[in-house]
Amino acid sequence: MMYSLLFLGLTVAVYLLAKKLYVRSGKIYCSPLIITPLIMIGILLLSGTSYESYNAGGKWLSDLLQPATVAFAIPLHKNFKVLKKHAAEIAAGVLTGTVTAVLSSMLLAKWLHLSGDLATSLVPRSVTTPIAMSISQNIGGVPSITAVFVILTGILGTLMGPSVLRLFRIDNEIARGVSLGTAAHGTGTSKAFELSSLTGTISSIAMILTALFSIGLAPALLAVFLH
Amino acid sequence: MNNIAKGLLQIAGLTVFSMSVNALTPYLHIPIPGSIIGMILLFLLLESGIVRLSWVEAGASWLLAELLLFFIPSAIGVMKYTRLLEADGLQVLAVVVVGTFAVMACSGVLTGAIYRIKERRGL
Known part of the structure; x- marks a missing residue:
């Protein structure tokens, strides 16, 4: 549980940094949608974490897609x-x-x-x-x-x-x-x-x-x- | 009430709303996900004035501004399919790139063309 919360927080942190970098550089390959998954996959592989245990926390973010769709x-x-x-x-x-x-x-x-x-x-x-x-x-x-x-x-x-x-x-x-x-x-x-x-x-x-x-x-x- | 508290409260409201619609959707027996039905429902509530824009606007604009964040866990999920992508990755990439290029060009060019025709005729 602690582990998945840690990765959840890390995902948000990396995303926010990537977003800043993207706004500042304006380069499309700096998009948070590219950089964040790459960095996170790197971290998960290096720490030997499976996607399933990552997603125990990560799914909280995916779940927000539902109210976000309603928000359209x-x-x-x-x-x-x-x-x-x-x-x-x-x-x-x-x-x-x-x-x-x-x-x-x-x-x-x-x-x-x-x-x-x-x-x-x-x-x-x-x-x-x-x-x-x-x-x-x-x-x-x-x-x-x-x-x-x-x-x-x-x-x-x-x-x-x-x-x-x-x-x-x-x-x-x-x-x-x-x-x-x-x-x-x-x-x-x-x-x-x-x-x-x-x-x-x-x-x-x-x-x-x-x-x-x-x-x-x-x-x-x-x-x-x-x- | 300060802005952050207001935004968070509205996001919580939108989440509860989408969860309730989601729970009811299976009874409708239509192949459309609950979130899209929830969107149509909220749209109707806004149009009819039952829900006021100011009740949901702050939370909604936050959710839409951070939309990409919510796709990131599924993007990370690609790591589960490294074997598939190692074997057929190049072909898959070719299909996705060429296909997406074609879809963007066809749909955009046609829409733009009809738009200009309508504009010229003063519609």
């Missing part, structure tokens, strides 16, 4: 007018993104000769974790491996996000929010909130729509394209 209601309420005005392009963008996510995961995994289990587990990778895991279960993937792919997608998406937005000149808040939220769920949304409150709200809506569209579309697309 506040920016949603504040920006509801803008959201209604742009409902059509948001829905169209997310739908296209969802289909792209499912097809690209499936076809790329096939071309790179990944095993069927891995390929299926990759399909829901741009969906927020709890829903991604249940989709994975439905289509015959391995939910816990899907969870790993979801967090990898989140980290890489947050890293790549700003460059992709620049490269394709995606410069309005609505399109940026859709892009980040559809491709990189909650972590993309936290990047979007760095850009502006409206971008973050659009991103959280995009994240939820991606999850809902994926529940319906992933099994169907999988059936059509794998047979």
Whole structure:
């Protein structure tokens, strides 16, 4: 118990330091989402601590994702007018993104000769974790491996996000929010909130729509394209 | 009441709210997690004026500002899968990077295009 509290405190401390470093340097590879896990994995490996005993304390942080998701209601309420005005392009963008996510995961995994289990587990990778895991279960993937792919997608998406937005000149808040939220769920949304409150709200809506569209579309697309 | 106490109290309130919705969700038999149902519920309560913005705003903005912190334990969880990533890591990385690039570009470009068309037509 003492041990897990110690690691919990250490995680928060390293996160706060990393956040300071990130704000000061502005370098994307200094993101707390990169530095904190790397340092903590190093500490756990050196001290011979298993992930299970780390997570006895760490899960308290993961549990806060629930009230944090509920908290999206506040920016949603504040920006509801803008959201209604742009409902059509948001829905169209997310739908296209969802289909792209499912097809690209499936076809790329096939071309790179990944095993069927891995390929299926990759399909829901741009969906927020709890829903991604249940989709994975439905289509015959391995939910816990899907969870790993979801967090990898989140980290890489947050890293790549700003460059992709620049490269394709995606410069309005609505399109940026859709892009980040559809491709990189909650972590993309936290990047979007760095850009502006409206971008973050659009991103959280995009994240939820991606999850809902994926529940319906992933099994169907999988059936059509794998047979 | 000072700001820190207010923020903490609101976070506690949001946590209790999300836990209660979570406990009730299984009875609804829909494949949507409780936290998203809780979000929709709180949104409706705010829109209808039953819950005032000032009751939840401070706690909510703290939770959203530290969103990344709550993903860190699952990011550390990747360490459990070193064997898998050693064997197929490069291919997995390629799928994730290329796929994410495609999703970002397609969804962002299309949204931006429709946005500009609507704007030009004065909608």
